[in-house]
Amino acid sequence: MKSIVAVSSKKQLATFIDFPHELYKSDPNYVPELFIAQKDLLTTHPFHKHSSLQCFLLYDDKQVIGRIAAILNNSHNEMNKVNDGFFGFFDCINDQSAANLLFDTASQWLKDKGVTGKVIGPTNFSTNESCGLLIQGFDMPPVVMMPYNASYYPGLLEGWGLRKQVDLIAWSFTGENYDDRSVKLMDRLEERLQRNDITIRKINMKNFKQEADSLREVYNKAWDKNLGFVPLNDEEFDYQAKDLKLVLDADFCLVAEKDGKLVGFGAAIPDMNQIQIKIKKGRLFPTGIFKLLFGKKKVKGIRILLLGVVDGYRKMGIEACIYGKIIKAYRAKGMEYAEASWTLEHNDLVNNAIIAIKGDPYKKYRIYEREI
Incomplete structure (x- = not known):
């Protein structure tokens, strides 16, 4: 049975950071993020002084099968005069129902925070940090500070109703x-x-x-x-x-x-x-x-x-x-x-x-x- 847990402890945060290692353990192009850097990003980065986020883990019984962070970037909304929310740190098994549960949960958290516009992503936390979903070029590892994901991810996002905002090109x-x-x-x-x-x-x-x-x-x-x-x-x-x-x-x-x-x-x-x-x-x-x-x-x-x-x-x-x-x-x-x-x-x-x-x-x- 699938269940969502809001990350609130150090142990849960470590599980959140480590989940992609298990998901991509057989993928030769996967590059693990440095644990200490990810922990710092999610807890002590200056972003947290003006904005907020909530990490979620998705379990199937006792096994983690997905993760996501709902992100409220107040600076973005003030700068662009909008009331949008973001999602980031998304990873999931190839299961549409699992992905839908993650997106629904992140979306509801943003609604509860008063967001009425769009949900946008993936961004971790904004375009100043790692952002974008890989849609072309799955045959090699990412370069430093660029994201990587499995080729089935676009289908999961589009299956929930997300549509293209903009494409980013790597040369x-x-x-x-x-x-x-x-x-x-x-x-x-x-x-x-x-x-x-x-x-x-x-x-x-x-x-x-x-x-x-x-x-x-x-x-x-x-x-x-x-x-x-x-x-x-x-x-x-x-x-x-x-x-x-x-x-x-x-x-x-x-x-x-x-x-x-x-x-x-x-x-x-x-x-x-x-x-x-x-x-x-x-x-x-x-x-x-x-x-x-x-x-x-x-x-x-x-x-x-x-x-x-x-x-x-x-x-x-x-x-x-x-x-x-x-x-x-x-x-x-x-x-x-x-x-x-x-x-x-x-x-x-x-x-x-x-x-x-x-x-x-x-x-x-x-x-x-x-x-x-």
């Missing part, structure tokens, strides 16, 4: 699709930018705090027109910047400046999932920490996870130039691949810049919605 770069023409294009773009007194430089890691303060301002301005965007407050941005600094390589973090003022930036990080995939159940202790520390030098790919240019400086080639310089740097380091992820399907400006340097749209993710 692949390999040695074969980054050629001399792409390099020449980037060089010409940079020369044109310099004639307009716009320079592109590496981030100053020795002055990271001051750089991060400027990046936060650009981030919130550059993404403010994106669908579903929620600006990060100071504490949230610092939280994310602190984590990224641990793996950041200055060659992969570039800023565009005009008269000493930041007008754009792009950042990539090593694809630590190459190591994380080998860490059983996402536990760093006793041996996982050594795999993480000593495996970093063996990583052969990167994820370009941030690119933004403030309004007034778009359509000048800054986007393509930053992408190109990051790709050029990863090639110089002997790496084998890069993924740029993600971009909105209708963001023609950025998508065309990626196409110009021969990015391949090889994976697709979808955010769904339904009237609550």
